[in-house]
């Protein structure tokens with residue numbers, strides 16, 4: 347464990363939410379949220395290598411429908427700027443984004459630390475994917491037209507260094523595109539909608555100001571930042587969690603009365619019920635997507651939890 351200060355401004359911070367035995371600090375200057383003290387780099391790498399990061403690799407591979415929807419949404423943004431060329435995704439997960447990019451004619455490459463997912467990308471999707479950390483030497487010092495990552499920024503141990511490396515790996519007219527949550531400017535009222543900050547998987551949460559600091563110090567300038575409120579999506583989830591816990595309690599009361607009949611029903615799910623479950627999951631996933639990017643783009647964002655899609659380019663030299 348090591349104590350750190352705001353990576354941009356130094357030490358003037360206040361306490362933010364604690365979770366999982368880790369405490370968050372919030373910089374008074376740029377609103378960056380960071381965990382301090384935090385685990386060592388070796389421990390962080392260990393988490394990903396051993397597949398016990400918050401969501402397991404197999405789950406990532408299976409939750410296909412909304413991953414494809416999210417991927418297509420973000421690809422639509424990218425194709426409004428550039429519609430061909432080489433594309434590197436950092437933290438490619440189960441490869442949905444690269445797969446969709448490949449389909450519409452980009453030349454995709456991935457980095458994914460998780461062996462199960464990385465192998466899936468290479469062998470089932472036939473897309474190059476390596477399991478080594480970001481470095482200019484990977485893929486034979488190749489320069490990319492697009493570098494992309496989604497929900498990865500919060501995981502970087504040294505975000506400034508990683509972004510500087512991305513800058514070096516990008517062609518002069520290339521684009522850096524990434525999606526990340528903005529939880530740093532949330533008003534206290536909305537905190538109850540976020541059930542987990544996922545410390546220590548997440549080491550940083552950025553604000554508008556700290557994202558700009560980060561881009562600037564790594565040699566980038568903003569082209570555009572797309573903002574989406576997560577409140578519609580979080581409210582749906584919040585309501586469903588309440589509903590499900592209500593149903594569970596209801597079942598428990600029933601099972602106290604006749605435990606035999608319930609256990610018979612539960613252990614032999616019919617074909618119909620699993621089909622219904624499958625469709626319900628599709629509907630839920632579509633609704634989640636619709637609330638996140640369609641509704642989320644139009645409703646109030648200030649002070650709410652947000653997800654941002656940042657499009658940036660290299661600053662001109664001199």
Ligand SMILES: [Zn+2]
Pocket residue numbers: 352353354355356373374375376377378
């Ligand atoms: Zn700061």
